[in-house]
Amino acid sequence: MEELTWARLILAFAVMMAASISDWRTRTAGDGHWYLLGIGGSLLMGVQLWQEGAPWIYMVCLGLITLVFLDLLWDRPGIFEDGINPLPLVLYAATVVGYAYLSLEHFGEGRYWTMVSVPLLILLFFILYQLDVIKGGADAKALIALSLVFPLYPSLPGLPLLSLNDPAALTVLPFPVLVLFNGAILTLLVPLGMLILNLGRRDLRFPLMLFGVRMDLEEARGKQVWPMERVDDGRLRTSLFPRSDDETDWEGLRAAGVLRPWVTPKVPFLIPLTLALPFSLLAGNLLLYLMGA
Structure with missing residues (x-):
């Protein structure tokens, strides 16, 4: 099979x-x-x-x-x-x-x-x-x-690499649920990636540097990003998790003198779900492994 x-x-x-x-x-x-x-x-x-x-x-x-x-x-x-x-x-x-x-x-x-x-x-x-x-x-x-x-549960010789003490425990969680679980774990790596990227660019502003990057205003207009900065009642405000239904006011940022705003990429959850497929096959159930099951 x-x-x-x-x-x-x-x-x-x-x-x-x-x-x-x-x-x-x-x-x-x-x-x-x-x-x-x-x-x-x-x-x-x-x-x-x-x-x-x-x-x-x-x-x-x-x-x-x-x-x-x-x-x-x-x-x-x-x-x-x-x-x-x-x-x-x-x-x-x-x-x-x-x-x-x-x-x-x-x-x-x-x-x-x-x-x-x-x-x-x-x-x-x-x-x-x-x-x-x-x-x-x-x-x-x-x-x-x-x-x-x-x-x-997809079974292949030598996999997963993180073997459990009781191999039968691996099948307790159905594979599609494991993919969802591992997809959620992979999204937690985004702040680490953002941190490394911003340290390399010397864009240091905590905690924005964990969730976004700075980008030229004109470039940001054509990208799939949400601004983490906005002008509200004449004041510049920041948001770590901008709402998707908020209207993007790029001109307001320009008028406020923000030419390189902090933005966060619109990463569909479908992407970490896709990456979770090979990750789940290779690593298995990370939580059970850490628990020593």
């Missing part, structure tokens, strides 16, 4: 990289990325189930949960909006029935928990998005798609 693991990793990293580049350049990552990622992952899982000779209900449940995934990407009216929307209602009812039959007939057998983990992960990421824990819609869609790509 090592070939399928490599296929999953290549598919996930290639699509996530393309989506990250799109998000960096245009501030959007089209749903086509997630269609490709989710359907591709589902097909690979189908191949694995077929090779293992899994009962027919496994294939049915895989097909149903893939349709649920596609429905989540589809911009349609709600099930009970303006009456009853029967198509998604039938789909979700059929999915519940399919998984109920799977549980009755094959509870705990073979890939049962693998199949059950997919809808649970989709539900988890959907809830985290609704609670605004996951901020961007593209981030949530990426993680939901990864749930179809990695229903199994």
Whole structure:
């Protein structure tokens, strides 16, 4: 099954990289990325189930949960909006029935928990998005798609490099959740990078130097950055975490004599999520390793 693991990793990293580049350049990552990622992952899982000779209900449940995934990407009216929307209602009812039959007939057998983990992960990421824990819609869609790509923890010889005392503990946290966790850790490295960059440039102003850089005003206008300085009631104020909905007043800064304002780059979370894929494969669960698990 090592070939399928490599296929999953290549598919996930290639699509996530393309989506990250799109998000960096245009501030959007089209749903086509997630269609490709989710359907591709589902097909690979189908191949694995077929090779293992899994009962027919496994294939049915895989097909149903893939349709649920596609429905989540589809911009349609709600099930009970303006009456009853029967198509998604039938789909979700059929999915519940399919998984109920799977549980009755094959509870705990073979890939049962693998199949059950997919809808649970989709539900988890959907809830985290609704609670605004996951901020961007593209981030949530990426993680939901990864749930179809990695229903199994990717296992390759010699990996992860940070081995645990109990190797089974590595699979306690589903791989898509580990990617989210490690993506959040990687974002914490941004202040370190900013600090090193600003020390090299001798732009020393704490704590702004941990979260941004100084940039010529005209250059900043054409960059994907937020100003960390703004003119408010005639006074120059600073903000470590400028709000994305604040209107950028470059002319106000110029009038105040600020020709090299401090700015912070607009780094989509999709980028650390993408980097977290190989990081998670290579390093594994950093928290469990530090805890000595």
